[in-house]
Amino acid sequence: MPPGPPHEEKHFAQNEVVRDLVIGAADGLTVPFALAAGLAGAAVANPLIVTAGLAEIAAACIAMGLGGYLAARSEADHYASERRREEEETVEYEDRERWEVAAILHRYGVRGDALRLAVDSICADKRRWVDFMMRFELDLKEPEPQRARRSAVTAGAAYVAGGLVPLAPYMLMPGTGGALAVSGLLTACALTGFGWLKARATGLPPLRGAVNALAVGALAGAAAYLGARLIAG
Amino acid sequence: MPPGPPHEEKHFAQNEVVRDLVIGAADGLTVPFALAAGLAGAAVANPLIVTAGLAEIAAACIAMGLGGYLAARSEADHYASERRREEEETVEYEDRERWEVAAILHRYGVRGDALRLAVDSICADKRRWVDFMMRFELDLKEPEPQRARRSAVTAGAAYVAGGLVPLAPYMLMPGTGGALAVSGLLTACALTGFGWLKARATGLPPLRGAVNALAVGALAGAAAYLGARLIAG
Numbered sequence: 001m002p003p004g005p006p007h008e009e010k011h012f013a014q015n016e017v018v019r020d021l022v023i024g025a026a027d028g029l030t031v032p033f034a035l036a037a038g039l040a041g042a043a044v045a046n047p048l049i050v051t052a053g054l055a056e057i058a059a060a061c062i063a064m065g066l067g068g069y070l071a072a073r074s075e076a077d078h079y080a081s082e083r084r085r086e087e088e089e090t091v092e093y094e095d096r097e098r099w100e101v102a103a104i105l106h107r108y109g110v111r112g113d114a115l116r117l118a119v120d121s122i123c124a125d126k127r128r129w130v131d132f133m134m135r136f137e138l139d140l141k142e143p144e145p146q147r148a149r150r151s152a153v154t155a156g157a158a159y160v161a162g163g164l165v166p167l168a169p170y171m172l173m174p175g176t177g178g179a180l181a182v183s184g185l186l187t188a189c190a191l192t193g194f195g196w197l198k199a200r201a202t203g204l205p206p207l208r209g210a211v212n213a214l215a216v217g218a219l220a221g222a223a224a225y226l227g228a229r230l231i232a233g
Numbered sequence: 234m235p236p237g238p239p240h241e242e243k244h245f246a247q248n249e250v251v252r253d254l255v256i257g258a259a260d261g262l263t264v265p266f267a268l269a270a271g272l273a274g275a276a277v278a279n280p281l282i283v284t285a286g287l288a289e290i291a292a293a294c295i296a297m298g299l300g301g302y303l304a305a306r307s308e309a310d311h312y313a314s315e316r317r318r319e320e321e322e323t324v325e326y327e328d329r330e331r332w333e334v335a336a337i338l339h340r341y342g343v344r345g346d347a348l349r350l351a352v353d354s355i356c357a358d359k360r361r362w363v364d365f366m367m368r369f370e371l372d373l374k375e376p377e378p379q380r381a382r383r384s385a386v387t388a389g390a391a392y393v394a395g396g397l398v399p400l401a402p403y404m405l406m407p408g409t410g411g412a413l414a415v416s417g418l419l420t421a422c423a424l425t426g427f428g429w430l431k432a433r434a435t436g437l438p439p440l441r442g443a444v445n446a447l448a449v450g451a452l453a454g455a456a457a458y459l460g461a462r463l464i465a466g
Contacts, residue, residue: 122341
């Protein structure tokens with residue numbers, strides 16, 4: 001292998017569990033914070049705000065965790081059925097599928113003899129041929145359902161932890177106004193940190209991740225607060 | 234082009250706006266339904282359930298719509314910076330990058346002369362070479378930020394429409410128990426329909442999509458209801 005650039009880590013090779021935890025916690029901050037702010041705006045008492053917040057957290061955690069868990073199996077089955085169809089097509093429509101391999105390579109400048117030889121090599125082995133079509137024609141990657149399930153459950157559980165941050169002040173403080181202020185501060189700090197980490201975990205610029213998370217949280221909180229105030233009169 | 238199979242639509246070529254609307258509405262059903270059910274379980278009066286539900290809808294719609302809107306630009310920038318880096322590497326580490334092209338094709342059975350010729354053709358044009366690396370080494374597709382933004386905003390707006398379905402009975406009926414029952418029925422019907430449509434829109438088996446959506450909605454509602462009842466004593 002010829003020497004490459006020193007920054008070898010093109011893909012962010014972070015621990016996967018940490019990654020799922022960060023994403024779940026970051027997602028768990030905004031809506032519970034904004035919901036609680038909205039109810040505080042409608043002058044609801046703290047115990048009821050906590051009840052509503054916990055109900056939201058339970059619901060969203062299940063929607064995220066169980067939803068992702070179930071989706072993982074659907075996706076694995078979908079991949080398997082597309083693969084079967086592609087396998088049949090390489091038998092029934094051999095010329096067409098060879099032509100499709102050629103069309104994909106042609107797009108990247110492979111022409112003439114080089115193209116003919118490359119298509120022949122790829123189509124010489126049925127398994128590799130179908131691999132190539134799945135990846136480059138259908139743009140489907142072989143799913144890892146167990147990992148996808150674990151990932152959904154981890155992120156769902158982390159949503160709970162994230163959601164408890166903005167609710168904690170309403171649990172521990174007597175007044176609604178004070179709890180709202182502390183909840184806003186705590187959530188702003190947590191959104192900055194987790195927005196940063198989530199961006200790193202998904203390979204995007206961390207500073208912008210933090211700013212975006214803060215902006216979304218602030219706007220969601222303000223909309224819920226003002227909306228609920230308006231409704232409650 | 235040689236003749237292919239008659240079912241030409243491998244990728245579900247639905248109208249994109251319809252697709253985003255379906256996904257947003259499907260996502261908007263579960264959490265507002267479960268939150269309202271939780272508050273009904275805690276014997277909260279309907280007007281307050283509606284306030285909490287609308288606050289949740291506003292917050293989640295912003296988190297989804299604005300969050301997706303902002304993420305679209307980050308992703309476009311990320312793609313551009315990875316592309317620049319890849320372009321530099323084809324100059325500074327030419328041998329290594331050629332080797333990487335060869336390694337990818339080798340995986341699909343291209344060997345010997347065929348491999349040498351194919352690598353030469355791809356690397357003859359810097360633009361195509363980088364295209365190839367972006368797609369097949371880094372697995373990054375050229376983002377369409379405008380489409381991604383429109384898509385996020387559409388799904389966020391549809392979340393509102395979806396969320397209003399489970400809340401409507403609490404707006405229109407006086408009693409909490411009756412509203413909960415009607416909300417459960419309406420949401421179950423809507424989850425079945427939108428779970429089906431969302432699965433179709435994302436290329437998964439529709440029947441399982443409907444069943445999964447119903448299961449997640451029922452479990453989220455039950456967890457929120459029982460949890461809130463427990464807390465409220």
